[in-house]
Amino acid sequence: MVENRPWANLIAHIVLISGVALVAFPVYVAIVASTHSLSGLLQGTLPLLPGGHGIENYTRMWQAGVSNAGAPPAALMLWNSFIMAMAITVGKLSISLLSAFAIVYFRFRFRMFFFWVIFVTLMLPVEVRIIPTFQVVADLKMLNSFAGLSIPLIASATATFLFRQFFMTIPEEMLEAARVDGAGPLKFFKDILMPLSVTNIAALFVIMFIYGWNQYLWPLIITTDPDYYTIVMGIQRMTSEENPQWQLVMAAVVMAALPPVLVILFMQRLFVKGLTETEK
Template identity: 55%
Template sequence: MADLGMVGSSKRSRVVAHIFLILGVLIVAFPIYYVVIASTHTLQTILRPPLPLLPGAEGPANYGEAISGGIGRIGGVSVGRLLANTAIVAVGIAVGKIIISMASAYAMVFFRFPFRMACFWLIFITLMLPVEVRIMPTYKVMVQLHLIDTYAGLILPLIASATATLLFRQFFMTIPNELLEAARVDGAGPWRFFKDILLPLSTTNIAALFVILFIYGWTQYLWPLLVTNSNSMNTIVIALRKMISFADADTPWNLVMVTAVLAILPPVLVVVLMQRWFVKGLVETEK
């Protein structure tokens, strides 16, 4: 009887846990569902509450207008161009951060040179500096180099990452010295050791960091706002803000909702497609 009571209690606990889990998912997912539904209705329907909770018939027209046509409030730029800008920036930042972080961590772990630890601590200290402290000097440098309204100006100032350098350094320090000695005996130089041994071992770490850094680059707001003057160089986050007016009647809410949906999709796809690698990279501490 005691066993039956424990089984019943365990089942009730699981049911209660699942109820709270479902409620949490609904609370988180409902605003996204609301945005998706709103993107399929006309502007007049959105401005006349309550908004229907079922999809409307204007979805194809709204998405077609936003992707291929121009949106007046952002200078006639299409959402397709905004998505391309944001993708270039996000991938550039993620790839740049990974390359620079791996190279700097490799140098600090496997090479001996003067002030090696001082260089590491200088990199580490940048974690304590808020972005606002260095954003104006960085902007001045971009102006002097004529990189305003360019992809290089959007990407280059954001590709250094102390966090990624620290993570790669900690991983490289777990590599056995015997592996390094074996590579030397086989005649492998520094580049071959990095390419043929360290890079394959770092695959899961790279995948996990890519997901995090891609989302970081995709959601950037402050720096793209400062370094772009042309609407055609805006990222999708900046464009969303420009599309919204203080007066509801002046805001194309149907196109805003379409843009919001399209802004959500790429990060979600990256997380879904790389979920296995992402989780594996986070939980694996030893190779």
């Protein structure tokens, strides 16, 4: 579009910039706050310029944590969060890819019934089924384990549904050509469907990773052993103390926010590449 309307341009920029500021300011405050000492933060006004205690705060959070608040070192919690988020993401993707594959490409009895069963579970988030799920996990002796943290969250109606929709856009001749070429169902899945789904997989990977990373309630109720605490619940524990050490909380917040950002940056390259390489 070729337009020359300076006022419209100016107004558009003001709106956009204030939007960005609104979103970015809290992040900035968190980063600044993590570089001050506790006394510096409690002086009344919140400092808006970085202080000199950054390295000290981060090192302390990373290595020691806040043991009297029940928060182990951030290194451990980040690692736990990472394992849980990865297990949930990979698990969700594999299960939903396979179930979408089954629903779209196989004619079995009650196919539509199963599709609707999966679809209906979309309406049941973790929080709704949390008590029975806890009971089951406890009976299976999976409390305080990575299996217990991730397996109950793996089934995903959203991803199954999205993959189903995508598979249905792939022309039927592709399957037929593969059959004539001697590819069985699994080979077709591995050689044709998977490579064609790369873009979708990358996009869902990001969404699922963030979903897993941000899990709060579930890890909170099934872990009692600090070895399995995740970063998100660790932050919560630190803030619910009587005199929270805000500079450490903020350091933990900044560290907790980084991995999802890195995942997005890394995956973005992949799905932009995917988008430009597989049209038609």
